[in-house]
Amino acid sequence: MTTEYLDDIGVKAKKAASALARLTSNEKNMALTLCAESLEKSIDDILSANEEDMKNAADITDAYRDRLRLTKNRIADMAKGLRVIAGLPDPVNEVIAMKSLPNGLIVGQKRVPMGVIAIIYEARPNVTADAFGLCFKAGSSVILRGGKEAIKSNAAIAQVFNNVLQSLGLDANIVQLITDTSRETARELMKLNRYIDLLIPRGGAGLIRAVTENSTIPVIETGVGNCHIFVDESADLQKAAPIIINAKTQRPGVCNAAEKLLIHQSIARDFVPAICEQLQSKGVQIRGDERAARFTSGIIPANDDDWDTEYSDLIIAVKIVDNLDDAIEHINAHSSRHSEAILTESYTNSQRFLNEIDSAAVYVNASTRFTDGGEFGFGAEIGISTQKLHARGPMGLKELTSTKYIIYGNGQYRQ
């Protein structure tokens, strides 16, 4: 039964995608603007659906409850997000390159819609609006499978978009929400490569792993961030402290927050107690290796797992390293390849760090918190890719498209 249910969704998504691919930018932008307006008009309906979700979700953590909760402001932010997307340049049909071959053929490469995109996500109902908006503008129909706790909120939001699409004479199946939130259905969804061109999981490490291991659809992994800051021997310590405090404490729950602090041994004696005191005064729990613990009190011994863990919380682990080589080796062995920073005044060390660290975003003398589509000027993002294929780092509209070669001839055949 699950198979039939998903098959039907797949067929409809593919059909919707081919009609969507033919819309002009104006048509898409108008639809997005109407969706934003309609979201605002539906605030009461969405809030009461969310209220039900909140009631049904009895045994969840406070952090999860916060992610699940919708407010007037949060719904207004979704609408604002759709208007921002309407204002962004349309990536579809952009010709990236075009040249003529010696035989007179003209070969161009242009961006085309991906086709059908599926998104599997967890608590936040705002993903329903963001993912629809980005996929729609990028010309792809979207199949959404949110967390079961958010099902009523997600359904209320998706219904708004379905209604707007229908009122415009467009195919409502451009966005479909999977209402069967069983694990079994999610697993089957991951095998639907005959209909779906791209699967993006948005959520914790467990979800990402499940998708990577089970999907036959091409996947882009997003979001796990075990980010490092390395304070080199020559760092300007006046600049270093605010960067570290910012990267750890400004928003500890997000994936570009710093989770690990590596400190060069030659500056450890003074810098470890100073930075730990500042972090602790902001409520940060500090874990560390034995060498770090020698320089200050109040450091909880870190175990082997700590070095591979994304805390997503006010916790940081401090490690003393002998030199840059040690720092690079440790980071490349333990990071999730999201964002890492070196704080240094050494030209050579900054270049080596930029070259040798194998992560999506590598910083010199700045906070890891900047790894973000908005900060990078993309206008909006669907997530931050930590894999190497197709897209790496913040993913905007362009990263949601594919390309195709178009070739203009006048009778050429191969010699």
Added chain:
Amino acid sequence: MTTEYLDDIGVKAKKAASALARLTSNEKNMALTLCAESLEKSIDDILSANEEDMKNAADITDAYRDRLRLTKNRIADMAKGLRVIAGLPDPVNEVIAMKSLPNGLIVGQKRVPMGVIAIIYEARPNVTADAFGLCFKAGSSVILRGGKEAIKSNAAIAQVFNNVLQSLGLDANIVQLITDTSRETARELMKLNRYIDLLIPRGGAGLIRAVTENSTIPVIETGVGNCHIFVDESADLQKAAPIIINAKTQRPGVCNAAEKLLIHQSIARDFVPAICEQLQSKGVQIRGDERAARFTSGIIPANDDDWDTEYSDLIIAVKIVDNLDDAIEHINAHSSRHSEAILTESYTNSQRFLNEIDSAAVYVNASTRFTDGGEFGFGAEIGISTQKLHARGPMGLKELTSTKYIIYGNGQYRQ
């Protein structure tokens, strides 16, 4: 035991990759040139290894036997291929874009090596040299798993490269050949996502399917080509015939050869007999739908499977369509999304075909045989991607790289 064997290969490949990533273009080009020279000096050894493979492979088809066979010329071609790769621009460290953000951060995006690439392939031993050369220049170590029939030839070729690398003081594990050619080991290789960044299958539809269904490593599908030519009502039939003959007969075994011919009903009466006669005179077997068979004799009835089959042989299936819509619908339903062509003098129809056909390469008035890295000016190719993620169409050196963001700051933290 297999697990340990592959684990060891994975660890060594990852270690070799990080050293390889630091080589300059000059160092890589010199190594490639020496590999080419050494291949030429080893012709006798390689030929005698190939002789053994040919003896051991008793019950294989003639076509397979031809793919397996090495000759002096074929080895010289491999050496030439390596020299061509040495002469191509190095994609690694190319900065694609760089801009400054309002807060003074400078954000650049540069090409970086993929890391570790695995290639699973079938009969042709020349893939051993081509894949090594391209991956090496693109800065990635490579794990090769060729067909069991070619094991001695592949081992002899890989040994040449291992020796050259060692003689240059480089890590010989930059290229590793898997000598255990069991299916079980291939299946386990597909799960090694902790070491391998990209898996490329090169071979028939069966291999591609097995990899897509089993791999936990990001995959790029290559090569299956059920390519179509649509002859529109307004086609210049003088130009059409040579294009069709070329696309079908110039090299029927390759993936960009035409397999299907769709003909507009309004020109069928004259054109079907004319083109069939020309194709038959070149030894092409013609299958077709009922309507096509009405216009000429000697057409074998096509069954449902024909429309989805890549013959890779001197066979073509002919179908009469009512109009452009019919043609587009049939192609998007049955093609393998490789290469399709329209032959037309209609501006509107040419644009619709270019826009609405969902394939890697879409042609107007030219043969599908041009879908090729060499023809497109890439200098060399690792294969032709028929998927939408990361790379679509012929894949050259750039498509074997990833990117990373590099960010230059001077103390910035997020407000």
